[in-house]
Amino acid sequence: MAVVIEELDPRKSTELVEEITRLEKKIFPKHESLSRSFEQEVRRKNSGLLYAKISTGGRGSVEIVGYVMYSWISSLCASITKLAVKENCRRKGYGEELLRAAIHKCRTRNIQRVCLHVDPERIPAVLLYKKLGFQIDEFIECYYSADRNAYRMYLEFNEQ
Numbered sequence: 001m002a003v004v005i006e007e008l009d010p011r012k013s014t015e016l017v018e019e020i021t022r023l024e025k026k027i028f029p030k031h032e033s034l035s036r037s038f039e040q041e042v043r044r045k046n047s048g049l050l051y052a053k054i055s056t057g058g059r060g061s062v063e064i065v066g067y068v069m070y071s072w073i074s075s076l077c078a079s080i081t082k083l084a085v086k087e088n089c090r091r092k093g094y095g096e097e098l099l100r101a102a103i104h105k106c107r108t109r110n111i112q113r114v115c116l117h118v119d120p121e122r123i124p125a126v127l128l129y130k131k132l133g134f135q136i137d138e139f140i141e142c143y144y145s146a147d148r149n150a151y152r153m154y155l156e157f158n159e160q
């Protein structure tokens with residue numbers, strides 16, 4: 001099914017923010033939550049969020065199937081802070097489309113490096129990041145909690 005990727009304008013789309021926040025709570029355990037609340041995070045000036053929607057039949061009804069959140073750490077470096085696709089919509093290419101769109105966004109801002117943290121146990125995510133050229137930089141023990149570690153991964157544009 002054709003997917004459309006759009007940028008969230010949190011000032012105009014309160015309902016969308018609520019819907020994506022519900023998705024976030026369903027998909028991620030508390031220890032992987034962002035330091036601020038998701039809604040606060042979305043509204044930060046140096047953050048952005050792209051979401052993927054598909055049409056679900058007539059009358060213009062759509063379903064949000066996933067989202068990617070990023071933030072600008074500096075003028076040269078961005079971070080992917082969240083990437084998620086609804087469980088029953090996975091393995092259809094939506095996650096890859098979202099990540100490609102976020103990377104494209106970074107490229108248009110002249111960002112040189114995109115980094116992220118991911119739990120090594122999230123194998124689909126690690127494989128997706130590797131597929132799009134991310135490399136593992138560091139293994140960080142107890143990053144999310146006492147028993148949950150992280151890979152720090154990065155994508156360098158001028159290396160490609």
Ligand SMILES: CC(C)(COP(=O)(O)OP(=O)(O)OC[C@H]1O[C@@H](n2cnc3c(N)ncnc32)[C@H](O)[C@@H]1OP(=O)(O)O)[C@@H](O)C(=O)NCCC(=O)NCCS
Pocket residue numbers: 027081082083084085086089090091092093094095096097118119122123124125127128129131
């Ligand atoms: C990671 C996630 C976003 C992938 O979304 P998706 O829409 O299912 O992924 P896609 O269908 O676009 O797959 C793209 C690539 O990802 C990898 N991949 C995705 N799911 C995979 C799986 N179950 N097993 C192996 N590889 C997988 C593959 O490399 C795949 O490419 P391929 O189809 O050529 O093999 C999704 O699994 C998810 O939301 N997981 C829970 C949240 C999470 O872990 N987020 C990342 C940490 S913030």
